Amino acid sequence: MPATIRFATLEDVEPIAQLLVANSADEGGALYGSYSTEKVRGWLQRTSPTVVAIVEGKVVGVLFSASRSEAVAPPVRAMLQAWPGQPDNWIYGPVCIDANQRGKQLLSALVKTLKAAMDGREGLLFINENNPRSIHAHQRLGMPVVAEFTLEQQRFVVMTA
Template identity: 45%
Template sequence: MIETRLATLSDAEAIAALLMANAGDRGGMLLGQWPREVIERRIAGGQSIIIATSDEGGLLGALLTSEKGFDAAAPVQAMLKAWPGGPDAYVYGPVCVSADARGLGVLEALYARLQATFPGREAILFIREDNPRSLKAHLRLGMREVARYDFDGKVFIVLSDRPDAG
Protein backbone atom coordinates (compact mmCIF):
# COMPACT_ATOMS: atom_id res chain seq x y z
CA MET A 1 0.00 0.00 0.00
CA ILE A 2 1.19 3.51 -0.80
CA GLU A 3 1.14 6.04 2.04
CA THR A 4 1.53 9.77 1.35
CA ARG A 5 2.37 12.63 3.68
CA LEU A 6 4.22 15.91 3.91
CA ALA A 7 7.96 15.48 4.28
CA THR A 8 9.79 16.50 7.42
CA LEU A 9 13.44 17.35 7.92
CA SER A 10 14.14 13.73 8.83
CA ASP A 11 13.13 12.74 5.26
CA ALA A 12 15.64 15.08 3.58
CA GLU A 13 18.45 12.54 3.15
CA ALA A 14 16.22 9.94 1.44
CA ILE A 15 14.60 12.57 -0.80
CA ALA A 16 18.00 13.94 -1.83
CA ALA A 17 19.28 10.43 -2.60
CA LEU A 18 16.24 9.69 -4.81
CA LEU A 19 16.52 12.97 -6.71
CA MET A 20 20.29 12.78 -7.13
CA ALA A 21 20.03 9.21 -8.47
CA ASN A 22 17.74 10.52 -11.23
CA ALA A 23 19.61 13.73 -12.07
CA GLY A 24 20.60 14.51 -15.63
CA ASP A 25 24.28 13.93 -14.96
CA ARG A 26 23.41 10.36 -13.94
CA GLY A 27 21.27 9.54 -16.96
CA GLY A 28 17.96 10.77 -15.51
CA MET A 29 15.73 13.63 -16.62
CA LEU A 30 15.79 15.85 -13.52
CA LEU A 31 17.38 19.27 -13.82
CA GLY A 32 19.48 20.73 -11.06
CA GLN A 33 21.33 19.32 -8.10
CA TRP A 34 19.45 18.19 -5.03
CA PRO A 35 21.78 17.63 -2.08
CA ARG A 36 20.32 17.13 1.39
CA GLU A 37 21.00 20.77 2.31
CA VAL A 38 18.80 22.02 -0.55
CA ILE A 39 15.97 19.72 0.51
CA GLU A 40 16.34 20.81 4.14
CA ARG A 41 16.28 24.48 3.11
CA ARG A 42 13.07 23.95 1.15
CA ILE A 43 11.34 22.17 4.03
CA ALA A 44 12.57 24.70 6.61
CA GLY A 45 11.44 27.50 4.27
CA GLY A 46 7.88 26.20 4.27
CA GLN A 47 7.92 24.74 0.75
CA SER A 48 5.84 21.57 0.76
CA ILE A 49 7.28 18.25 -0.33
CA ILE A 50 4.87 15.35 -0.64
CA ILE A 51 6.37 11.90 -0.24
CA ALA A 52 5.04 8.42 -0.90
CA THR A 53 6.27 5.52 1.19
CA SER A 54 5.73 1.77 1.22
CA ASP A 55 4.28 -0.19 4.13
CA GLU A 56 7.85 -0.78 5.27
CA GLY A 57 8.57 2.95 5.19
CA GLY A 58 10.81 2.99 2.12
CA LEU A 59 10.64 6.10 -0.06
CA LEU A 60 8.73 5.42 -3.29
CA GLY A 61 8.54 8.97 -4.61
CA ALA A 62 8.74 12.67 -3.86
CA LEU A 63 6.93 15.68 -5.28
CA LEU A 64 8.45 19.07 -4.51
CA THR A 65 6.47 22.29 -4.67
CA SER A 66 7.31 25.93 -4.20
CA GLU A 67 5.60 29.25 -4.18
CA LYS A 68 6.32 31.26 -7.33
CA GLY A 69 8.75 33.64 -5.62
CA PHE A 70 10.77 30.95 -3.83
CA ASP A 71 12.73 29.30 -6.62
CA ALA A 72 15.05 31.55 -8.61
CA ALA A 73 16.36 28.71 -10.83
CA ALA A 74 16.62 29.86 -14.43
CA PRO A 75 14.41 27.09 -15.92
CA VAL A 76 11.66 27.90 -13.40
CA GLN A 77 11.87 31.61 -14.15
CA ALA A 78 11.69 30.88 -17.90
CA MET A 79 8.57 28.76 -17.28
CA LEU A 80 6.92 31.52 -15.27
CA LYS A 81 7.64 33.97 -18.07
CA ALA A 82 6.02 31.62 -20.59
CA TRP A 83 3.05 30.88 -18.30
CA PRO A 84 2.79 32.71 -14.96
CA GLY A 85 -0.42 30.94 -13.99
CA GLY A 86 -3.09 32.49 -11.83
CA PRO A 87 -2.42 34.67 -8.79
CA ASP A 88 -2.36 31.71 -6.39
CA ALA A 89 -0.58 29.25 -8.71
CA TYR A 90 2.41 27.37 -7.37
CA VAL A 91 5.32 25.56 -8.96
CA TYR A 92 4.96 21.78 -9.12
CA GLY A 93 8.13 19.79 -9.33
CA PRO A 94 10.39 18.22 -9.63
CA VAL A 95 8.65 14.92 -9.07
CA CYS A 96 10.52 11.64 -8.96
CA VAL A 97 9.34 8.06 -8.52
CA SER A 98 11.79 5.35 -7.55
CA ALA A 99 12.67 3.12 -10.52
CA ASP A 100 11.30 0.02 -8.79
CA ALA A 101 7.97 1.75 -8.00
CA ARG A 102 7.15 3.12 -11.44
CA GLY A 103 3.82 2.05 -12.88
CA LEU A 104 2.40 1.25 -9.43
CA GLY A 105 0.30 4.41 -8.95
CA VAL A 106 2.86 6.42 -6.98
CA LEU A 107 2.51 9.55 -9.14
CA GLU A 108 -1.27 9.40 -8.84
CA ALA A 109 -1.01 9.03 -5.05
CA LEU A 110 1.41 11.97 -4.79
CA TYR A 111 -0.84 14.14 -6.95
CA ALA A 112 -3.96 13.23 -4.96
CA ARG A 113 -2.21 14.29 -1.74
CA LEU A 114 -1.02 17.46 -3.47
CA GLN A 115 -4.57 18.39 -4.47
CA ALA A 116 -5.74 17.79 -0.90
CA THR A 117 -2.89 19.96 0.39
CA PHE A 118 -3.55 22.84 -2.05
CA PRO A 119 -7.28 22.59 -2.84
CA GLY A 120 -8.38 24.76 -5.73
CA ARG A 121 -4.90 26.11 -6.47
CA GLU A 122 -3.28 25.84 -9.89
CA ALA A 123 -0.16 23.70 -10.22
CA ILE A 124 2.22 24.69 -13.03
CA LEU A 125 5.17 22.63 -14.17
CA PHE A 126 7.55 22.06 -17.04
CA ILE A 127 8.64 18.86 -18.72
CA ARG A 128 11.35 18.53 -21.33
CA GLU A 129 9.89 17.73 -24.72
CA ASP A 130 12.22 14.72 -24.96
CA ASN A 131 10.64 13.14 -21.85
CA PRO A 132 7.47 11.57 -23.32
CA ARG A 133 6.97 9.20 -20.37
CA SER A 134 6.60 12.05 -17.89
CA LEU A 135 4.50 14.10 -20.30
CA LYS A 136 2.10 11.21 -20.88
CA ALA A 137 1.83 10.49 -17.15
CA HIS A 138 0.97 14.12 -16.36
CA LEU A 139 -1.56 14.39 -19.18
CA ARG A 140 -3.24 11.30 -17.69
CA LEU A 141 -3.59 13.25 -14.44
CA GLY A 142 -5.68 15.80 -16.34
CA MET A 143 -3.03 18.46 -16.86
CA ARG A 144 -2.99 20.50 -20.05
CA GLU A 145 -0.24 21.98 -22.17
CA VAL A 146 -0.42 25.77 -21.87
CA ALA A 147 2.91 26.98 -23.29
CA ARG A 148 6.32 25.99 -24.62
CA TYR A 149 9.69 27.63 -24.27
CA ASP A 150 13.30 27.07 -25.25
CA PHE A 151 15.93 26.93 -22.56
CA ASP A 152 19.57 25.97 -22.92
CA GLY A 153 18.93 24.47 -26.35
CA LYS A 154 16.02 22.29 -25.20
CA VAL A 155 12.26 22.67 -25.66
CA PHE A 156 10.16 22.60 -22.50
CA ILE A 157 6.42 22.07 -22.30
CA VAL A 158 4.51 23.95 -19.60
CA LEU A 159 1.53 22.18 -18.06
CA SER A 160 -1.21 23.44 -15.79
CA ASP A 161 -3.89 21.61 -13.87
CA ARG A 162 -6.30 24.57 -13.91
CA PRO A 163 -9.48 23.28 -15.58
CA ASP A 164 -9.81 26.29 -17.88
CA ALA A 165 -6.09 26.56 -18.72
CA GLY A 166 -4.88 26.41 -22.27
Protein backbone atom coordinates (compact mmCIF):
# COMPACT_ATOMS: atom_id res chain seq x y z
CA MET A 1 0.00 0.00 0.00
CA PRO A 2 1.46 3.39 -0.98
CA ALA A 3 2.05 6.00 1.70
CA THR A 4 -0.02 9.13 2.12
CA ILE A 5 2.18 12.19 2.61
CA ARG A 6 0.54 15.09 4.44
CA PHE A 7 1.21 17.86 6.91
CA ALA A 8 1.09 16.75 10.54
CA THR A 9 -1.66 17.80 12.94
CA LEU A 10 -1.85 17.74 16.73
CA GLU A 11 -3.67 14.40 16.42
CA ASP A 12 -0.33 12.97 15.25
CA VAL A 13 1.61 13.90 18.42
CA GLU A 14 1.51 10.50 20.14
CA PRO A 15 2.27 8.32 17.09
CA ILE A 16 5.11 10.65 16.05
CA ALA A 17 6.60 10.57 19.55
CA GLN A 18 6.38 6.75 19.56
CA LEU A 19 8.16 6.56 16.19
CA LEU A 20 10.92 8.91 17.36
CA VAL A 21 11.45 7.16 20.70
CA ALA A 22 11.61 3.75 18.98
CA ASN A 23 14.42 5.06 16.75
CA SER A 24 16.32 7.12 19.33
CA ALA A 25 19.89 6.41 20.40
CA ASP A 26 18.57 5.32 23.81
CA GLU A 27 16.72 2.50 22.03
CA GLY A 28 19.62 1.53 19.78
CA GLY A 29 18.58 3.78 16.91
CA ALA A 30 20.43 6.65 15.29
CA LEU A 31 18.33 9.67 16.32
CA TYR A 32 20.19 12.15 18.49
CA GLY A 33 18.12 13.61 21.35
CA SER A 34 15.07 12.77 23.43
CA TYR A 35 11.50 12.84 22.18
CA SER A 36 8.65 13.25 24.66
CA THR A 37 5.07 13.84 23.61
CA GLU A 38 5.37 17.35 25.09
CA LYS A 39 8.40 18.10 22.92
CA VAL A 40 6.67 16.78 19.79
CA ARG A 41 3.53 18.80 20.60
CA GLY A 42 5.66 21.94 20.91
CA TRP A 43 7.32 21.25 17.58
CA LEU A 44 3.97 20.76 15.86
CA GLN A 45 2.73 24.06 17.27
CA ARG A 46 5.56 25.99 15.60
CA THR A 47 4.89 27.98 12.46
CA SER A 48 7.17 25.76 10.35
CA PRO A 49 5.50 22.70 8.85
CA THR A 50 6.01 19.06 9.77
CA VAL A 51 5.33 16.36 7.18
CA VAL A 52 4.27 12.78 7.94
CA ALA A 53 4.01 9.57 5.93
CA ILE A 54 1.00 7.38 6.74
CA VAL A 55 0.66 3.72 5.77
CA GLU A 56 -2.49 1.81 6.73
CA GLY A 57 -3.42 4.52 9.23
CA LYS A 58 -0.02 4.45 10.98
CA VAL A 59 2.62 7.22 11.08
CA VAL A 60 5.69 5.57 9.53
CA GLY A 61 7.71 8.67 8.72
CA VAL A 62 8.12 12.23 9.90
CA LEU A 63 10.16 15.24 8.81
CA PHE A 64 10.19 18.35 11.00
CA SER A 65 11.27 21.86 10.11
CA ALA A 66 11.97 24.99 12.11
CA SER A 67 12.81 28.61 11.45
CA ARG A 68 16.22 29.94 12.41
CA SER A 69 14.58 31.92 15.21
CA GLU A 70 13.38 28.63 16.74
CA ALA A 71 16.91 27.17 16.64
CA VAL A 72 17.71 26.85 20.34
CA ALA A 73 18.92 23.24 20.73
CA PRO A 74 22.72 22.96 21.20
CA PRO A 75 23.31 20.81 18.09
CA VAL A 76 21.32 23.21 15.91
CA ARG A 77 23.27 26.20 17.26
CA ALA A 78 26.53 24.31 16.64
CA MET A 79 25.41 23.52 13.09
CA LEU A 80 24.61 27.19 12.40
CA GLN A 81 28.01 28.19 13.75
CA ALA A 82 29.71 25.66 11.45
CA TRP A 83 27.60 26.66 8.43
CA PRO A 84 25.29 29.69 8.77
CA GLY A 85 24.00 29.35 5.21
CA GLN A 86 21.59 31.83 3.68
CA PRO A 87 19.86 34.38 5.96
CA ASP A 88 16.38 33.08 5.06
CA ASN A 89 17.18 29.36 5.41
CA TRP A 90 15.24 26.91 7.56
CA ILE A 91 16.22 24.03 9.80
CA TYR A 92 15.53 20.52 8.46
CA GLY A 93 14.86 17.72 10.90
CA PRO A 94 14.81 15.59 12.68
CA VAL A 95 13.63 13.06 10.15
CA CYS A 96 12.67 9.49 11.01
CA ILE A 97 11.34 6.59 8.98
CA ASP A 98 10.14 3.34 10.51
CA ALA A 99 12.71 0.57 9.98
CA ASN A 100 10.14 -1.54 8.07
CA GLN A 101 9.49 1.31 5.62
CA ARG A 102 13.06 2.29 4.74
CA GLY A 103 14.09 1.97 1.13
CA LYS A 104 10.56 2.69 -0.11
CA GLN A 105 11.16 6.29 -1.26
CA LEU A 106 9.45 7.80 1.81
CA LEU A 107 12.39 10.10 2.54
CA SER A 108 12.22 11.47 -0.98
CA ALA A 109 8.45 12.05 -0.70
CA LEU A 110 8.74 13.76 2.69
CA VAL A 111 11.58 16.00 1.49
CA LYS A 112 9.80 16.92 -1.75
CA THR A 113 6.65 17.96 0.13
CA LEU A 114 8.54 19.98 2.72
CA LYS A 115 10.82 21.70 0.20
CA ALA A 116 7.79 22.76 -1.84
CA ALA A 117 6.29 24.33 1.29
CA MET A 118 9.55 26.22 1.87
CA ASP A 119 9.41 27.99 -1.51
CA GLY A 120 12.89 26.94 -2.63
CA ARG A 121 14.73 28.37 0.39
CA GLU A 122 17.79 26.52 1.66
CA GLY A 123 17.31 23.93 4.39
CA LEU A 124 20.12 22.98 6.77
CA LEU A 125 20.46 19.64 8.50
CA PHE A 126 22.99 17.76 10.59
CA ILE A 127 23.59 14.02 10.79
CA ASN A 128 25.81 12.10 13.19
CA GLU A 129 28.74 10.76 11.18
CA ASN A 130 28.09 7.38 12.86
CA ASN A 131 24.94 7.20 10.71
CA PRO A 132 26.37 6.70 7.21
CA ARG A 133 23.10 5.21 5.96
CA SER A 134 21.29 8.50 6.58
CA ILE A 135 24.15 10.54 5.14
CA HIS A 136 24.11 8.46 1.94
CA ALA A 137 20.31 8.57 1.70
CA HIS A 138 20.41 12.36 1.83
CA GLN A 139 23.30 12.53 -0.64
CA ARG A 140 21.24 10.42 -3.07
CA LEU A 141 18.63 13.18 -2.88
CA GLY A 142 21.25 15.72 -3.96
CA MET A 143 22.11 17.14 -0.54
CA PRO A 144 25.84 17.87 -0.22
CA VAL A 145 27.94 17.83 2.94
CA VAL A 146 29.03 21.45 3.45
CA ALA A 147 30.61 21.43 6.93
CA GLU A 148 31.28 19.37 10.04
CA PHE A 149 31.17 20.01 13.80
CA THR A 150 31.78 18.19 17.06
CA LEU A 151 29.42 18.25 20.03
CA GLU A 152 29.78 16.15 23.19
CA GLN A 153 32.61 14.14 21.56
CA GLN A 154 30.38 13.25 18.61
CA ARG A 155 31.08 14.34 15.03
CA PHE A 156 28.30 15.58 12.81
CA VAL A 157 28.11 16.55 9.16
CA VAL A 158 26.13 19.56 7.97
CA MET A 159 24.18 19.22 4.74
CA THR A 160 21.97 21.53 2.70
CA ALA A 161 18.54 20.67 1.37
